[in-house]
Amino acid sequence: xxxxxxxxxxxxxxxGAELTTATGVCANCNASAPVGELAVYLRAPGAVARCRNCDxxxxxxxxxxxxxxVDLRGFAALA
Amino acid sequence: xxxxALPGRLTWQLADVVELIDETPRVRSIVLDLxxxxxxxxxxxxxxxxxxxxGYQAQRSYSIGSAPEDGHLLLTVERLDDGEVSPYLVxxxxxxxxxxxxxxxxxxxxxxxxxxxxxFLVAGGSGVVPLRSMLRHHAAIDSDVPVRLLYSARAxxxxxxxxxxxxxxxxxxxxxxxxxxxxxxxxWSGYRRRVDREMLGEVAWPVAERPLVYVCGPTSFVxxxxxxxxxxGHEPRRIRTERFxxxxx
Numbered sequence: 652x653x654x655x656x657x658x659x660x661x662x663x664x665x666x667g668a669e670l671t672t673a674t675g676v677c678a679n680c681n682a683s684a685p686v687g688e689l690a691v692y693l694r695a696p697g698a699v700a701r702c703r704n705c706d707x708x709x710x711x712x713x714x715x716x717x718x719x720x721v722d723l724r725g726f727a728a729l730a
Numbered sequence: 731x732x733x734x735a736l737p738g739r740l741t742w743q744l745a746d747v748v749e750l751i752d753e754t755p756r757v758r759s760i761v762l763d764l765x766x767x768x769x770x771x772x773x774x775x776x777x778x779x780x781x782x783x784x785g786y787q788a789q790r791s792y793s794i795g796s797a798p799e800d801g802h803l804l805l806t807v808e809r810l811d812d813g814e815v816s817p818y819l820v821x822x823x824x825x826x827x828x829x830x831x832x833x834x835x836x837x838x839x840x841x842x843x844x845x846x847x848x849x850f851l852v853a854g855g856s857g858v859v860p861l862r863s864m865l866r867h868h869a870a871i872d873s874d875v876p877v878r879l880l881y882s883a884r885a886x887x888x889x890x891x892x893x894x895x896x897x898x899x900x901x902x903x904x905x906x907x908x909x910x911x912x913x914x915x916x917x918w919s920g921y922r923r924r925v926d927r928e929m930l931g932e933v934a935w936p937v938a939e940r941p942l943v944y945v946c947g948p949t950s951f952v953x954x955x956x957x958x959x960x961x962x963g964h965e966p967r968r969i970r971t972e973r974f975x976x977x978x979x
Contacts, residue, residue, distance in 0.1 A: 652949055656972045657791060659836040660777045663740045671838035682955065728954025 653706075655687040658698050661712060662686070665719050678727040679707035700725075740835065742779060742827040745803070753890045759795065759842050759858060762829060770794055771828045773840040773860045773944070773972075776805065776833030777942035780815055781883020788814045792973075793946075794834065797889075808892060809854040825931035839944065839972040841867070846934045847875035847942050852925070854882050860972065861946060862891050864918060865898050878905045880933045882925050882951065882977040885913035901977045907933050925951070927958050938962040942970075949973040 655671050662670040671687035682704035689700040689709060697713030702725070709725035723729065736867035779789045790923030796804035809820035823829070841849065841864045849868075851861040858881055868877055874955065879899070883889045899906030909929065913931060921929055934943035945955045954975045960966050 653973045653975050654971060656836050657974075658776070659775070659838070660740060660791065660832065662816055663835065667739065669837040676937050687836070693832055720860075 653691045653693065655685070655689040655691055655700060657691050657693065658700070658712070659687075660696060661719075665712060665721055673729055675709060675726050676728040677705060677707055677709060678725055680705035681727065683728075689725040732780050740777075740832045741903060742830050742832045742970055744830055746800060746822060747825055747829055749872070750823065750825060754888050756820070756888075757806060757808045759804055759806045759889050760819065760823065760829070762805065762813070764803055764830075767803065770803075770834035771837075771840045771842060772797060772863040774834040774836045774863075775860070776831045776835060778801075778815065778819070779830045779832075780818060780844075781798045790815045791835070793863070795859045795862045797863055799867065801868035806856065806859045806862075813899070816936075837957055839946070839970055841942075841944065843871060843875065845942060847877060848939055849877035849977055850934050850941040850943045851877065851879040852882075852943065852945045852947075853879065854925075854931075854951035854955075855884075857945075857947030857951070857972070857974070858890055858895075859946075861944060862894070864944065865895075865904070868904070869898055869901060874903065876903045876935075878907070878933060878935065880907050880909070880925065880929070882909045882911060882947070884911055886910060886915050886918075904923070923953055925958075927962065930955070930958055931962060932961065934962070934964070940965065940968060943967050944970050946972040947976045 659671045673686050674683050675686050676683045690703050692699045700710040702709055707725055711722040713720045745762040745764045748763050753759055754918050768782050775791045775793045777789055785868050792805045794805045804912040807819045810816045841967050841970050852862050895906050914922050945952050952971045956971050959969055
């Protein structure tokens with residue numbers, strides 16, 4: 652397990668902006684944390700970010716034939 | 731709070747390797763010259779990409795060890811025995827070679843004067859690299875923010891930037907403490923165990939001073955240090971962490 656810093660470059664690729672200082676709110680437990688502090692797993696297919704409070708999946712980024720597929724449904728808010 | 735969006739896209743570029751410095755038997759610093767570099771902030775990293783002759787690519791992140799004020803970009807890499815990238819960088823790379831990288835990356839694990847302090851930096855092994863950038867930046871701007879570094883290493887020979895940290899630690903308002911977890915030289919007067927609650931209680935700034943804390947090291951190290959600091963009463967929101975783990979290399 653790593654943290655959100657490890658996907659800072661990937662997030663710039665996907666969103667075109669630095670995102671690790673943004674605050675994410677977990678849709679499951681409502682905990683909020685900077686993206687840089689999320690628990691990140693790179694050994695899953697793609698990159699998975701989980702809530703440190705309840706372990707819910709917040710974000711998944713998978714590379715499919717050269718295109719990034721991004722699932723952000725775990726966030727109630729990301730700003 | 732600094733949240734300067736990186737303008738545009740991250741693009742890969744070729745850097746020239748101008749110097750290689752053996753820091754310890756397993757760790758090497760790579761001094762790079764870049765043609766297009768918009769500067770970095772202390773604590774940021776770069777992504778390095780190696781491409782094999784058959785087109786296979788492997789990519790890893792490495793913290794920047796140099797200060798924004800330094801003339802060259804310095805990366806410091808620890809060789810992981812089963813790694814794909816670090817053995818090449820530590821053993822095969824030569825002066826005059828090119829290295830493909832992109833950056834600077836990351837805005838969270840960053841210290842600037844406007845973030846204030848007092849600063850408490852905690853390093854496990856090669857986790858000292860981005861903290862060295864912060865200390866050099868702190869010295870370059872002649873910052874008056876008080877700063878303490880606690881650096882955990884296995885043995886004195888594994889301490890990266892040892893002479894430089896001694897110099898930086900001699901500055902007013904800067905303190906550097908070591909703990910050696912495995913081997914100690916005769917007469918060693920520093921700590922001689924893993925970082926624990928008692929040690930953090932002694933070395934960290936008092937909770938009442940609301941220190942700004944940066945912890946960098948292997949995942950297990952960072953988990954122990956950050957959770958212990960919270961137990962001691964430090965504010966979670968003032969503890970910034972960066973982990974590296976076995977997925978690297």
